[in-house]
Amino acid sequence: MKFVTTTLAGLLASAALATVAAAECETTLRSSDTHPDGYPTVEGVKAMAEEVKEKTEGRICIEVFPSSQLGEEKDTIEQTQFGVIDMVRASFGTFNDIVPETQLFSLPYLFRNQEHMYKVMDGPIGDELAEAFAEHDLVALAYYDGGSRSFYNSQKPVETLEDLAGLKFRVMENDVFVDMMDALGANATPMPYGEVYSAIQTGVIDGAENNFPSYDSAGHNEVAKYFTLDQHLMVPEVVAVSTTAWDNLPPEDQEIMREAAQNSAVLERKLWAEQEAASEAKVVEAGAEIVKEIDKTPFIDAMAPVYEKYVTTPEAQDLVKRIQETE
Template identity: 40%
Template sequence: MQYKLIFLALLFLSISSCKEGDGNKVLYLGHTLPQSHPVHKGILEFQNALEAKSGGTLKVKIFPDAQLGSEREVLELLQIGSVAATKVSAATLSNFVPEYHVLGIPYLFRDKQHQFDVLEGEIGKSILEKGSKFWLRGLCYYDAGSRSFYTSNKAIRTPDDLEGLKIRVMNNQMAINMVNSMGGSATPLAYGELYTAIQQGVVDGAENNPPSFVSSNHYEISKYYTLDQHSSVPDVLLIGTKFWEKLSAEEKVWVQEAADESAQAQKKFWSDSVDESMRIAREAGVEVIIPEKSLFAEKSKSVVEEFVKEFPEMAPIVNKIKNN
């Protein structure tokens, strides 16, 4: 029944096209995150900037909290034109646009500065443009931090400590290969089921960034958080080409400028959220471990080698990023 209601609502949005009665264009934007999340705050910046630049003729209506479905479902809605825009993880997007697989490579970026030099430069913009042939035009990247391991009963100080542990990962081949290469047992599992799975011992832990570790309340049942920072997969703000093509040249400029400005604001929201999340975790008694990251990076080298072997056309992008 719930999905039927969602379908009917989306059908109405599709029929209503992109205009209100007063002629203003409305950009429907759906995403899966709660309104307290720093990425949602970045999207609010996009909304405010776009309405200001357009003098109110371009409006953004936001549907957070997975109101319009999962990340994959909303991407499909963009492709058919029922929804104008969304924010998704580059990991999810890689199932639609192959070049985004590259951004999930473990230890691809040397540090945060290197990451955003790449993403906001020629390489990152080129990847954003690759989605247009799949009706998914990238506008900008949002900071989604670095993913690290957390466990319920055993501390991870070196890769050897992962041996025999069931670690929940996204249903993404790169993430699965990475955990397995380090000695763990990668276990794809729906995010909504993870709290109970850790609590009941179905899995021994998971991997995610600090804001997600805290907002999901996983810090309540995970005693150890190891900041190995194995991957830094960004989020991507996207607009469907079916909506994009309805915009005038001037409106397209406004949309892109608003997106770029929101990305810069979102970095600060993210940084503040990381600091606050780590404070909450430590005060709750979580042991935060700073390991020797090179040990984990060494173990995951085989993942990169296998990826380049399977997708040789991606090798030039990987090399450009490493040499950037």
């Protein structure tokens, strides 16, 4: 009984310490993420939380809820707008119906590479976009990397635009993606992500498009070993806080939050690059053939009708031009 009593006393002491630690936080912000614990975006926000707690001497705590614990992305964005949730990390793709300006960032080949995307998002264009988020009760603190999507198939290495002709690719149920495939001379087949493996295996489709970690984790490399690193789509992600929570913070704490978020973006991008490299090495070892040296110019030129269809206003045309000209 003495052992049990001592253990119980230890548990009670630990609980008391936890209660004291929680009490030290004058403000606790809840942050949502759909990805699992350990994922780069989750680890990024965790790093932000640590820096904020340290620099505010424990006055502000950020509690991260991964794995859709607080809901799926669209739901948690809306809850953040209403102040039910304090913070959210989500893809620009989910914001398209909420912040219309984000739609342009789903255009194919908008960014030349990841470095180009970082320069755009960390510069004046990213600042202007933050103003658009503010109009919808969201304060954009930092932009994360969600990876780049590339083509993979079961038939042959794709090295030129002509190699895509006639191939059937699964795409997300998105008009831009369907039009992109048509412009490239391939056939778009919208279908749920969970059906892709068997569809390639049975020949319903020839391939799909995604990033290295998804290509690896879903096992698609087992049925489609030809991967072409064309990076046709790079959709940024954002860490945003509710204006309700933001307005309750004094200016000095707002500055701490913003700086910590931007520092976390540097870490998240590094973690994402490491995850991509690890997945690439894994699929290559398993037999995947990676095509990297391709001339993207014909692919980009083929997008003219897609841009003509979706970039219709002078404001949108100017923004796209400024993005493309960013060095």
